[in-house]
Amino acid sequence: MVDTVAFDADDTLWHNEHLFQDTQKKFEAIVCRYRPGEDIHDALFAVEMRNLQLFGYGIKGFTLSMVEAAIQLTAGGITAAEIHEIVQLGKTMMEAPVDLLDGVEETLAAVKGRFRALLITKGDIIDQTSKLERSGLADHFEQVEIVARKDAAVYRTICARHGIEPARCVMVGNSMPSDVLPMLELRGHGVHVPYELLWAHEAHDEDPVCERFHRIARLSDLPALLERLMAAPA
Numbered sequence: 664m665v666d667t668v669a670f671d672a673d674d675t676l677w678h679n680e681h682l683f684q685d686t687q688k689k690f691e692a693i694v695c696r697y698r699p700g701e702d703i704h705d706a707l708f709a710v711e712m713r714n715l716q717l718f719g720y721g722i723k724g725f726t727l728s729m730v731e732a733a734i735q736l737t738a739g740g741i742t743a744a745e746i747h748e749i750v751q752l753g754k755t756m757m758e759a760p761v762d763l764l765d766g767v768e769e770t771l772a773a774v775k776g777r778f779r780a781l782l783i784t785k786g787d788i789i790d791q792t793s794k795l796e797r798s799g800l801a802d803h804f805e806q807v808e809i810v811a812r813k814d815a816a817v818y819r820t821i822c823a824r825h826g827i828e829p830a831r832c833v834m835v836g837n838s839m840p841s842d843v844l845p846m847l848e849l850r851g852h853g854v855h856v857p858y859e860l861l862w863a864h865e866a867h868d869e870d871p872v873c874e875r876f877h878r879i880a881r882l883s884d885l886p887a888l889l890e891r892l893m894a895a896p897a
């Protein structure tokens with residue numbers, strides 16, 4: 664039986680990755696002035712991955728990585744005005760409107776009351792808190808957890824803190840490595856809801872062969888899946 668449903672936020676409840684990809688294009692246009700025709704995209708990704716451990720996930724770390732990559736790619740030639748332009752790109756991202764995915768409010772309303780609903784998101788605490796407030800969805804969740812990373816140990820700690828039995832918990836999200844696989848490791852359920860864009864860092868190779876792994880095309884398919892799980896023999 665299932666009693667708890669935990670949701671990822673970025674690209675599960677609201678659009679996020681497009682914001683990063685759009686900003687990246689603007690960043691590339693700036694650096695391209697110095698390095699026409701070169702692969703700026705991969706160079707930025709490499710800097711981002713190198714910095715992830717130190718800066719964590721989120722817009723502020725991404726902005727610093729853009730600045731560092733710009734200095735590196737232009738061999739220090741980038742101007743202060745252009746660095747300012749890059750910092751402004753980051754600020755614009757922080758203030759971008761929160762654009763909910765289709766059917767999110769109806770789905771959360773259907774889950775609330777029947778199950779304990781949690782939000783588990785990784786990233787910067789100010790950024791994620793502000794997005795949740797602006798989304799208007801905060802009242803749907805009994806608990807909100809903003810964590811530095813999402814792995815089995817982090818989910819185990821969250822479950823222990825809130826008295827949740829992982830086997831009775833369903834984690835719903837767009838990322839296989841962050842949302843689905845760690846919950847399967849704890850013998851909980853993992854529901855994958857693919858988003859139209861995927862950050863290269865969240866890519867995965869093969870789907871797990873496991874009866875607790877589920878994939879739905881859209882979030883609004885979740886209530887029907889939960890019904891099936893509740894009806895299944897324990």
Ligand SMILES: [Mg+2]
Pocket residue numbers: 671672673674675836837838
């Ligand atoms: Mg996500």
